[in-house]
Amino acid sequence: MGTTLAVAVPCAVAMPYAVTRTLVDRDAFVGACLLGLVPLLLAGLVVLAKWWRARDEMFDDVTPGVLPTDPANAPRHRVRGGEWSGTVAPAFAPPRAVRPGVVGTVVDGVADPHDVSATLLDLAVRGWFHIVETDGREDTHARDWELRRAACPPDETPTAFERLLLDRIFEGRDRVRLSALKGSFALTMREAQIGLYREVVERGWYARHPRARNGRTRAVGLAVLVPLVLVTAVVVAAGLAEAHDWSLTPVLVGLVAALVVLARWGGARTPRTAEGTALRIQALGFRDYLATAEADRLRYEEKRALLSTYLPYAVAFGLTAHFADLLRDLAKESHWADYVDGLDWYDFGGSGPDGADLSLGDALGDIADASAWLTDPGDVFDGLDGFVDASDGLFSFPGLPGCGDGCDGPGCDPPGCDLPGCDLPGCDF
Template sequence: MVFPAVRRCDTVRCETHEQIGDRTLLKTSSVGRVQRLLSVLCLVVLATFLGATAAHAEGPIADTYEFDGQLGPDGILKATETITFGDAAPDRLTQRLALRAPIDDTRSFVYEITGVQATIGGAAADAEVTEDGDYLVVALDTSDAGNQPITISYEVSGATRSDQGATGELTIFSWRALQGLSVEVAEVSGTIRVGAVVELIDCLAGPPGAVVKCELYAAGTHDAPLPTFKSFERGIGEQVTITVGVAGSAVAATDVVHEDWSLNRAFAITPLTILTALGALLLGALALYLLHRRTGVDASHDGEFAPVATFRPVGDGESVFEIHDGVRPGHVGTVADERVDPVDVTATLLDLAVRGHLLITELPHDQHGLLDWKLSRTETGGDELAAFETQILDAIAPIGGETLVSTLPATLSPVIGNIQSALYDDVVQRGWFESRPDSTRNNWRRIGIIGVVAAAVAAGLLIVFTQFGFLGLVLVLLALALLWVADRMPRRTKKGAKLVSGLGALSSLLTTHPTDNMPSGRELPEISRLLPYAVVLGGKGRWLEAMVRADDDATPDPTDISWYHAPETWHLRDLPASLTQFIHTVQGELFAR
């Protein structure tokens, strides 16, 4: 080993030109003491340095470490390391070969090292090869090696990468020719044999994280046609990294880049990731729009609509309400909002009572007690009942039976699903929908839920393993949009679309038509016919007030309305409050079921 030069410290001589007897002797004595102190100090410094040098030199030191690398056109490096010791080799020699090299905070090159072999004095040696995290550890028993040369050979894939140089595309080879050795090395040298003109070369040496330029490295010269390098005095675990650049066509790139997960990586903002996410968003939105247009938007019609109901003139300034095509109040709400709601069932109960199939009786109550009503089946109605109307009647008031509004939850709960199903079937049978609205919604909801789950899984995979996190978020957004569109999928036919237009006109008619045009003396039955429709479409209050104005005396009117009976003291002026409370109570009971 070459040791740093030791600076010698000479004895200091001091002279005086004053000759003053004893004083001259005193000065000479002082100078002598200073000389002795300086001599002691020099000895201490020298001893300290020699001790440090001796400590530094403890253990075997390799005289030479020669690296021979053959870089093939396929980008595979075949490396052979030859290590010599002037004295005996250590009992055990190990080398840690890095399987990764950092590029930045989140990326690193990954190397594949194979075919590790070793020899001692030309004879094959048993090399113990293990993996320790990001390192391949090669261990040799060198207790009997003496001063025989020791070789370690292996092949490396991943040490070449493509880059752009001044003259075009280059293949950059970079490898730690010396790394992770368990002994110090006095002299490191090496040659990279590559069958191409070298366009750049660099060499760095030193402890990891504190490397400097190698003392010597050259390529393409008379003395060094191949890339060569040298470095001296390398400590345990220090490294020498050689980098060579050749034409891209001469050597293939074999680099493998591993990226550690991070939010910045998962949601990388690059032209590719942003354009991919935007493209998926636009295509997905277009697909949802076309899907909704095809499946959820009502069939177009000519803009004209058939009146659902009219006020037919029957005399001078008099008219009566007439419904067309058998449209029931329960149909109105179902076709309008595509759902069977409690208001639809409530309006159906009123309509059945008005048509003579049901009698609503308000029960007597204390001043501060709760109102309740009795629902009784009657046989005065002579028109045909729809299937859902029959199911309602059979549930709440079988022939000869009755029920209380307060018990509706228990009465209707077992059959309300069948009633809703029958009403959905009826609107399809009448040609207002292509398929049952509830089935259509449920099918698309299932598709939407499956889409959300699949999109969430895809987003998770994209976020964890790629840079396309924004694409994953777009997929989840589109799946949620599909789930939102699912509730808007039921498609009305042309006939159904016309009916909806007609219902809008009827709603306007019920809220604007004069309420005093009913035939005199027939106000109560005529207004009763439109009342269930007003409950669904609006205008109920003004028509109830018109019924109140039909009362021309001060006597109680408990049975003046054929379909609504009340206690003996009840007047028509109580109808708005009684009927409004009946409607709210029935809806509340249905919601509470």
């Protein structure tokens, strides 16, 4: 009887142990490891190929930033590291025949609010309208600006993008306050961005939409991997539940890792063409010049250009604060009035004896009469800086996701965009 009990007890203990034991088929496990590496390696190859193709082009055998004699047929190579990061020689003038907003878009590949604000200032500098500083509403004590269409527009043809901005600002009227555009003008940002992106593509600086993530390959890969991950997860879970066999787990791990790699790095930036890289290097040289310029080292011609021609570029480069400090230093010079002839596009908002608007140039034209303005010249540039901030705010509309890239997003109106490379739904390329 005791012998029977002695035999029964080990059996009773051994049976549960045999049922809960985890089974691993070594051959199946090794095969699963190899199979799990396949999607991971494929995802890695896709990411590597995307990175290789996403590098900017650059001309061979020429100084960086210089266009060869025959750019279309000149040899070119891909830039190591993605985009040019070498030493840039200072440029003392902006790139020729390229407007500030377009330059800003080429430099960083993004048409942001600063680029549109720079375009507005450039239009004012060129004589399409005047900016008049006014008092804001009494309850806010905020500064405001009135845009007044020029009675005699300049003898030039604006680009389609610039015409769009002018039409949307004035809409048949001759005067409008900047504050009145807030909200209703926000959706114009999307169309303005598309205009900037279209120009950089049409002029050959980008082959495709600069903000396209080139994610079609990634989308196809994810469409294949997600169902495979789900099916494999079901199979592995069933094996663990029925036989406690986790031999196929490496396949699931490999698929999940490939899914993460493809989702995180499967897209790629749109590379610049060799022409685009050359323009970017030129623009960076001019940006460095503006960022390091000192009032006492500038030539007379450069000082005059700072107040009008160069100002929109400083805005596009995000150098407004530094630029304002530079102009404040210039305003301390005794012959300051010689520099302001080109600033008749910005009006202080005061009035002269005849009731006409008093422009900054007029106010500082006579040093004796301008002493009040020269007492604190920083107010002038604070006004310009404030105008830039206010105009930037016109284009901030976070309630419409997707609009920020100039492509379709939920709620964007009008729908559709026609630039190569937009990956969002509704774009026709």
